[in-house]
Amino acid sequence: MKSMLIGVFICLLAIVPGCAVSDKTIYHDVTYDFDVDVDFSQVKTYNWVKMPATSRIDDFNQIRIKTAVNAKLNALGMKLNVKKPDVFLVMYGGGYKAVDMTVVMDYAVYDVGRLKLAMYDAESHNEIWWGEARADLFYEMTPAQKDEVIETSVQRILEYYPPVP
Numbered sequence: 001m002k003s004m005l006i007g008v009f010i011c012l013l014a015i016v017p018g019c020a021v022s023d024k025t026i027y028h029d030v031t032y033d034f035d036v037d038v039d040f041s042q043v044k045t046y047n048w049v050k051m052p053a054t055s056r057i058d059d060f061n062q063i064r065i066k067t068a069v070n071a072k073l074n075a076l077g078m079k080l081n082v083k084k085p086d087v088f089l090v091m092y093g094g095g096y097k098a099v100d101m102t103v104v105m106d107y108a109v110y111d112v113g114r115l116k117l118a119m120y121d122a123e124s125h126n127e128i129w130w131g132e133a134r135a136d137l138f139y140e141m142t143p144a145q146k147d148e149v150i151e152t153s154v155q156r157i158l159e160y161y162p163p164v165p
Contacts, residue, residue: 032131032160038121040129040162045081046073046119049090057093064147065091068154069117076161085122092116115153131157 034040051062069089070080093115116132133153141149 030131030133030156030160032129032157032163034129034163035126036165038128043078043086043119043128043162045079045085046087046089047080047082047085047122049088049120051091055093057091060143061093061146061150062091064150065115065154068151069158072154072158076158087119087122087128088125090118090120092118113149115150115157117154117157129161129163131160133157 048066051057055062057065069091074080093113113136114132114134116130118130119128120126121128133156135149135153
């Protein structure tokens with residue numbers, strides 16, 4: 001009996017740290033979709049669509065997102081071209097409240113942020129690719145934490161670009 005109690009105690013000690021609230025952002029699945037008829041090997045240049053003043057993404061986060069996306073696309077061989085791009089890039093942002101409930105009627109409410117990147121053909125203006133990431137956000141994030149969340153989200157989204165049919 002004593003050895004069984006010790007075993008239960010050790011199991012509880014192993015489980016409890018996993019239940020602790022982390023100060024790290026928890027990343028959710030990334031979703032994406034694309035036009036299967038587009039030859040993405042021909043997409044070499046892009047330009048950003050100017051965000052409206054009513055955008056839900058503030059100026060600081062727009063800069064963070066553009067910096068991360070530009071770096072990743074440049075690493076993929078794409079170039080920013082203001083005059084005659086192959087595609088236009090658009091960013092969308094938003095969020096929602098999520099609730100987790102447990103069997104003992106305990107619950108937690110937290111913010112989930114969404115970042116969506118979309119590519120539109122410059123000639124037809126049809127959407128040809130999009131990717132979206134969702135991440136749990138904390139109310140008082142420092143600029144460095146925001147940099148990390150955005151950088152990781154952009155990296156995760158662009159893992160699926162160019163798409164493999």
